[in-house]
Amino acid sequence: DAKTTQPPSMDCAEGRAANLPCNHSTISGNEYVYWYRQIHSQGPQYIIHGLKNNETNEMASLIITEDRKSSTLILPHATLRDTAVYYCIVRGHGSSNTGKLIFGQGTTLQVKP
């Protein structure tokens, strides 16, 4: 699975959009980009995933560049409850996949009032 690079921390004002970047320059064609978050020692929580098209769900939007070497997770109206560590994970699929998620250090997002 490709390696990802994220900034260690970011701040965001409550009610504003939070844009969290991720670089995955070695991503291969069949690898998906997943985002999870972990709120203060709770279990990680799935947010969204994508392959090459932009995706949106009730939690967030995911923008993947055309060359797929980077992506941005967007929380459109951040709240204090969105304060968490956000992990960008790249994973392939197939019969050899062990299911392991490689979390890395993630980005600590601090939403401020």
Next chain:
Amino acid sequence: EAQVTQNPRYLITVTGKKLTVTCSQNMNHEYMSWYRQDPGLGLRQIYYSMNVEVTDKGDVPEGYKVSRKEKRNFPLILESPSPNQTSLYFCASSLYPGIAYNEQFFGPGTRLTVL
């Protein structure tokens, strides 16, 4: 409600006293996994299971055992706990990871302290 449950949530024990952390999921998932989380080291996979009676080592299996006798349960066993196993443990489950799109569901965590 779809969920992964772990018990106990908190445990303080002493070196060498065998313990089991239970994990159960109600989503009929084939895949289950255990991670430990330590400051500065992130989450590391201990063991995983692709289905009933199929288990395999992750990155840090030493000192741990698992079993998968039923689809819904995946207990983590520490036969002789040591202080370096003091950690935050998470169980996770998902559909078979070989298929496309695979969200993993995580339990609430078990904080273990070994004195």
